Amino acid sequence: MNFKIALIRGDGIGPEVVEEAVGVLETVGARFGHSYEWIDVLMGGCAYDAKGTPYPEGTKEACQRADAVLLGAVGGPKWDNLPPALRPEKALLAIRSDLGLYANLRPAALRPALKAACPLRSDIADKGFDLMLLRELTGGIYFGERKRYQTEDRGEEASDLMKYSEMEIERIGRRAFELARLRRKKVVSVDKANVLETSRLWRAVMHRLAAEYPDVAYSDMLVDNCAMQLVRDPSFFDVLVTENMFGDILSDEASMLTGSIGLLPSASIGDRTPGLYEPIHGSAPDIAGQDKANPVAAILSAAMMFRYSFRLAGEAAAIEKAVDLALSSGCRTADMAGSGAPLGTREMGKIIRGNI
Numbered sequence: 470m471n472f473k474i475a476l477i478r479g480d481g482i483g484p485e486v487v488e489e490a491v492g493v494l495e496t497v498g499a500r501f502g503h504s505y506e507w508i509d510v511l512m513g514g515c516a517y518d519a520k521g522t523p524y525p526e527g528t529k530e531a532c533q534r535a536d537a538v539l540l541g542a543v544g545g546p547k548w549d550n551l552p553p554a555l556r557p558e559k560a561l562l563a564i565r566s567d568l569g570l571y572a573n574l575r576p577a578a579l580r581p582a583l584k585a586a587c588p589l590r591s592d593i594a595d596k597g598f599d600l601m602l603l604r605e606l607t608g609g610i611y612f613g614e615r616k617r618y619q620t621e622d623r624g625e626e627a628s629d630l631m632k633y634s635e636m637e638i639e640r641i642g643r644r645a646f647e648l649a650r651l652r653r654k655k656v657v658s659v660d661k662a663n664v665l666e667t668s669r670l671w672r673a674v675m676h677r678l679a680a681e682y683p684d685v686a687y688s689d690m691l692v693d694n695c696a697m698q699l700v701r702d703p704s705f706f707d708v709l710v711t712e713n714m715f716g717d718i719l720s721d722e723a724s725m726l727t728g729s730i731g732l733l734p735s736a737s738i739g740d741r742t743p744g745l746y747e748p749i750h751g752s753a754p755d756i757a758g759q760d761k762a763n764p765v766a767a768i769l770s771a772a773m774m775f776r777y778s779f780r781l782a783g784e785a786a787a788i789e790k791a792v793d794l795a796l797s798s799g800c801r802t803a804d805m806a807g808s809g810a811p812l813g814t815r816e817m818g819k820i821i822r823g824n825i
């Protein structure tokens with residue numbers, strides 16, 4: 470088959486890890502008989518530098534015309550003092566929203582070769598874990614009205630509005646139950662219903678849905694407790710569904726249990742639009758341009774593209790096996806190397822390609 474893939478290489482380590490993911494896609498293409506049309510799309514700080522805006526005209530349309538989008542990361546200190554509307558992160562939120570990508574799948578699994586890298590107690594690490602964090606991606610506090618104004622007697626004041634509709638909660642909730650049916654049939658919904666009204670609505674909708682999926686075990690959990698339960702024993706979780714900001718924070722936490730944030734991929738999916746695939750990590754300005762970044766998260770994002778956009782599970786599994794083989798033969802980038810000698814980004818990518 471021929472796939473049209475939009476590439477948003479982005480900033481910092483973004484271009485470095487996307488390059489390795491593209492190499493892996495090419496290798497999988499050669500092995501399984503697929504070809505690609507690559508469409509380079511400008512977005513983020515690099516787009517601001519080139520065009521004066523992080524989200525140039527035509528970026529959205531180019532992504533809409535593609536079969537899938539692969540993104541590295543955007544942002545970095547160079548652009549941190551721009552006005553909010555010109556910040557690279559604003560473009561990231563815009564593309565997610567414009568493509569209707571409300572469901573963000575962030576799998577966090579302890580890869581067999583990395584048990585020793587897991588910071589949890591050894592008896593817990595030995596059990597392993599494999600959870601799917603499902604993050605609502607186009608609503609909540611990320612998209613509510615923001616204000617900043619001067620008061621008469623309290624100095625400056627700022628507010629960010631957190632808002633959710635039943636429709637937004639129901640569609641992500643259904644995704645959670647459907648995903649759980651393909652896994653271990655367990656959903657934990659994470660909220661802050663002891664304080665937030667949005668969470669009380671979230672919980673009410675989830676309970677209504679749970680009644681429609683009696684074959685799936687359902688429970689609620691408060692987000693502070695969830696942060697603790699994740700580091701106590703992540704094997705408790707199968708599908709964890711939560712709102713936008715809680716999902717952002719909990720997924721970085723979960724990543725470290727797998728050994729490094731450089732390992733975790735994500736898929737952002739809507740109803741009828743191309744999916745967007747990206748590592749959960751950022752542009753890592755501290756290591757950018759040094760051939761130090763771990764390309765595995767981007768490479769596993771390419772595997773998710775095969776699984777969720779192209780519905781080709783064999784190709785996805787081939788990539789995942791190639792990553793596991795590299796890890797079990799001791800290949801480690803600096804973020805995972807401990808006191809051992811680390812491999813560079815390009816070398817790691819080359820070994821994974823060779824394993825396919």
Ligand SMILES: NC(=O)c1ccc[n+]([C@@H]2O[C@H](COP(=O)([O-])OP(=O)(O)OC[C@H]3O[C@@H](n4cnc5c(N)ncnc54)[C@H](O)[C@@H]3O)[C@@H](O)[C@H]2O)c1
Nearest residue numbers: 542543544545731749750751752753754755756762763804
């Ligand atoms: N999807 C995205 O585009 C995205 C996601 C998160 C952060 N960001 C942006 O990235 C910039 C930096 O953010 P941050 O420093 O808070 O988070 P970050 O994820 O970029 O980096 C956090 C730490 O993890 C390390 N790290 C991240 N990815 C790695 C990899 N693949 N291999 C090895 N080490 C890795 C970094 O070196 C750093 O020490 C900010 O501008 C932020 O807004 C973008």
Ligand SMILES: CC(C)[C@H](C(=O)O)[C@@H](O)C(=O)O
Nearest residue numbers: 544558561562717749750751
């Ligand atoms: C860069 C930032 C806007 C983004 C988010 O918060 O969604 C990032 O942290 C992520 O996890 O993809």
Ligand SMILES: [Mg+2]
Nearest residue numbers: 717718721749
């Ligand atoms: Mg994040």
